Amino acid sequence: MCVNVFVCAGVFGDEVKSVSVMEGDSVTLHTDITELQTDDLIDWRFGPEETLMAEINKAANKVSINADVLDGRFRDRLQGNNQTGDLTIINITTQHTGLYNITIKGNRDLSYRFNVTVYAHLPIPVITTQNSSSSSSGSNCLLLCSVMNVRDVSLSWYKGNSLLSSISVSDLNIISSISLHLECLDDSYSCVLNNPISNQTQHLNITDLCQTCSDTTGVIY
Known part of the structure; x- marks a missing residue:
């Protein structure tokens, strides 16, 4: 070792x-x-x-x-x-x-x-879907990226290398999450948990969570 x-x-x-x-x-x-x-x-x-x-x-x-x-x-x-x-x-x-x-x-x-x-060593964040529905422009999907029992970290959504949204987590023993509301999805989205010296990334598996469409638009809540 x-x-x-x-x-x-x-x-x-x-x-x-x-x-x-x-x-x-x-x-x-x-x-x-x-x-x-x-x-x-x-x-x-x-x-x-x-x-x-x-x-x-x-x-x-x-x-x-x-x-x-x-x-x-x-x-x-x-x-x-x-x-x-x-x-x-x-x-x-x-x-x-x-x-x-x-x-x-x-x-x-x-x-x-x-x-x-x-x-502490960081866990891999978990991505889940809260709801999805059809719309005229494609699928409407609310994604939630969550972590538990971490402190002094940030939790962020990325599209490729572009930061979409981020929150800071200071408390331990709570579930922390950040949402992403999309009408159309591709495979370039990821959720990243990081502290000053390390990070963990979870890439979005669109086939498991939401339907896809050709044009991608995203709105952060």
């Missing part, structure tokens, strides 16, 4: 480095230090309470992981680098979204902050 590792540059002072990663991948938070000094002592902390997750003691050449903090959400997932101070989170989940702080104490005092956002 392949593991993707995202290496992110460290940030000094009050600046925050934003990091986006897909659930199940691994992320390395990089201090941007080539080699720690002999007396460096590093603390890695997480969340608003700044819970201590890992400590790297360069003098003792030791990496200590606090596996049981935060109900064990980081257990068997953390790796500290005692040469650079980097922290790697393995097989990351959405529970690991949040703010990570690192402080380096010794002859120098440095601090870094990373805002990590973990995105």
Whole structure:
């Protein structure tokens, strides 16, 4: 199984480095230090309470992981680098979204902050028809593209590469949908679910849902 590792540059002072990663991948938070000094002592902390997750003691050449903090959400997932101070989170989940702080104490005092956002794998949206009826110009079809249990995504209808309509979805545990009202259909329509780092597309199967006609017109509701 392949593991993707995202290496992110460290940030000094009050600046925050934003990091986006897909659930199940691994992320390395990089201090941007080539080699720690002999007396460096590093603390890695997480969340608003700044819970201590890992400590790297360069003098003792030791990496200590606090596996049981935060109900064990980081257990068997953390790796500290005692040469650079980097922290790697393995097989990351959405529970690991949040703010990570690192402080380096010794002859120098440095601090870094990373805002990590973990995105869940997206489901494939489902296209259904609500109703269809005959008209003088062809078939009249109301299509519905739906997804469930997603957040921080957009759901869109496309005709070819042209965006027809789009909605943003921020809440979890609800069914979100976007409609498309067409009098005539062809096979160029698709519904796309996407977040900042991935997408899922469902192409319209016109033979299963609606009748077709030669001229295509579409109205978005």
